[in-house]
Every structure is written in structure tokens, then in C-alpha cells.
Amino acid sequence: MYSNIIVPISFEDEAKIAAAMRVAHLLQAKGGKITLMHVIEEIPAYVINYLPQDYMLASRSAIEADLTRLATAHGPATHALVEGHSGRTILEFAKKAGADLIVIGSHRPGMQDLLMGSTAAHVVRHSPCAVHVLR
Template sequence: MARETKLILCPVNLRHAAVDFAAYDEAVEMARRRGAKLIVTTIAPEMERNLNIRDSEAFWKQELQKFIRSHPAEGIEVELVVRKGSTHRQIVKLADERKVDIIVMESANPKVKDYLLGTTASHVVAHADCSVLVVRT
């Protein structure tokens, strides 16, 4: 029997969201089909490279809200979460804390065509306690 999916986590790299959001689209459709809640997260850097950004968490929360407005997930419950720190560690930590059923994420940085599985995705696959669906870009 298939496992019940009630909570899906979808990390979004907002630096590449304009060109690559296939994993987000997949997560939205999966949530619709399964009647699941979707947590969309982005991970802000510990040290912001852009010195004009004074409040990193607030800035990235706003950017995540813009992304969701331009890619609405109609018909499903969506929660937005911004974390600071190491991307791969924060994804695994959030998945563990919230006891998500599956993580749906991109495979690699869209500029890196030489790797089959990006370092963030490979870390999440190796360390997450839940299933991970890796969407190739």
C-alpha cells in the first residue's frame, strides 16, 4: 500500500527561480493530487553578500511571497518558511522538525551542467529521514 502524504517540503532557490521552478510545479501538483499541505522554503545565507540587504530574513520572506504570487498554488494549503544557514543542513533540519513525508527539490544549480546531482540535493538525499524526489533541471 502506498504511504499517505500529508506534508510536502519544497525548497526554492530564489536566485534561480526565474528560470528553474520545475520542482515547485511538481510539488504543487503532488500536493493537489494527494490533498497534502505544501511547505515552500528558501534558505537565506548566514552572511548576506548584498550589503543593501539589512534584514536578510525579511528580504527573503518578501521575495518568497513574490514568487508564490507569480506561481500560485491554488486549491492547496501553502506555508512559507525562511531559514538562515547552510542550505542542505537547513532543508534536512526543517524536514525533521516538521516531520514531512517527502521533499521535492531541484537537482542542481542551473548553471552547473557537469553534475548529475548537485551537492545540496545529494546531501539531502543522504541525510533526510523522509523520501526525496529530485527533479532534474
Template structure:
């Protein structure tokens, strides 16, 4: 049923992602599917561009890729069934783009407990749930 599972990860809080990774691992094993980890880096604000090195974005991407490779190794998912990507841009836009690119059947992501402000403004998980063209499983920590 779920052959391609996308798991967005915030590398600033990998502990929050552990339940989503574990859930994706179980589903992938059950359905003989693959897991694709995704980290979305924010865009460097234009007003800061002159204060950071010219290769700042490339350095950040390399650091994120190294961190994702560690998360992938520690996930317990066989290497042939897990992959990862780093994208840059708006979080939920990039998640939806990656889901389309990888032909994901399911997006498994964690979300913080809702606060009053997210009921009015919406969260990244909320946007993904609303606009994804595939199933979305939100795992609460």
C-alpha cells in the same frame, strides 16, 4: 501518502524551481497535502560585516519573504495549502532542519545536471538525498 511537502527554492533562480513546485502542487492535490516553500539565505561573511548596514540580514530576510510570497501566489496552490519560511545558514543543513520541523513526508527539489566536481564534492541535493529522514524527489529541469 504525502501530507507535508517541503520545496526548497533558490530565489536567485526561480525558473529552476518551477518544475519542483509544479510536482509538489500535483502531489499535494492528489494526497490532500500541504506545500511548504523554503529559502535558505547564506550567512553574511564576518569580513564583510563591517561594510554592510547593521540591519542587513533583516533586510535580506524581508526581501526573501516578499519574493517567496510572490512565488506562493503564482504557484496556483490554494493559500490554505501553502506556506513559506526563510532560514539562514548552510543550505542542506537548513533544509534538513526545516523538514524535521515541518514533519515533511517528502522533499521535492530541483538540481542542476551533475558535473564532474559534484561527483567528488557532493551537491546540496546529494546531501539532502543522503541524510533526509523522509523521501526526497529530485526533479531535473
């Protein structure tokens, strides 16, 4: 059983989020903590000039509201919203938080994943703790 579990999510498929949270709760030690997290990818400078000034603030606020809703619906869990490259940022967050497990969803690998690597694959290869991958 694990006492500090990180569940990184993307908002593409709520069924996958629910599945990851079920697994996290099954693997959670009594009194353990689950943190639902999302990484906002950095927007390139050449793109940000074409976005409305309040875009990032409004986007961050909407994502924060969704995280709060999901953490409540699939909780109990805390949540975190961080910015950066998804794979590296998940690993940095897990290390700083002292996580002992990361529960992460994955998709069927395609040609792009073979050339560039997926977020889940990056997390598995470089994680400072155990990783449970859901497909």
C-alpha cells in the same frame, strides 16, 4: 500521495521553482500541505563588517516578499525563510515540520560537485523522508 511536502528553492531560476511546485501539487494528498522554503546562508564574520548595518534586515525583507509572491503564484502553499547551511538546514526543517516528501531541484553536476557535493545530493543522502529530485 504525500501530506506534508517541503519545496526548498533558490531564486536562480523561476522556471525551476514553477516545475518543482507543479510536481509538489501532483504528489500532494487531498488536504495536504506544501511549504516553499528558502535558506539564507550565514555570512562569515569577516564579511559582515563590510556590509551596511541594515543589509541583513533589508535582504531578509526582500526575500520574504519574493517567497510570499511565489507561494501565492504557485500555491496554495505556505512559506518559510530560515538561516543556516543549506543542506543541513533543509533536513532539520523537514524533520521538525514532519515532512513526508522533499521536492528539490538540482543542476547538472560539475567538478565542484564531485569534490564538495551539492545541496540536493546532501539532502538525498541524509533525508528523514522521501525525496523527489528535479533536474
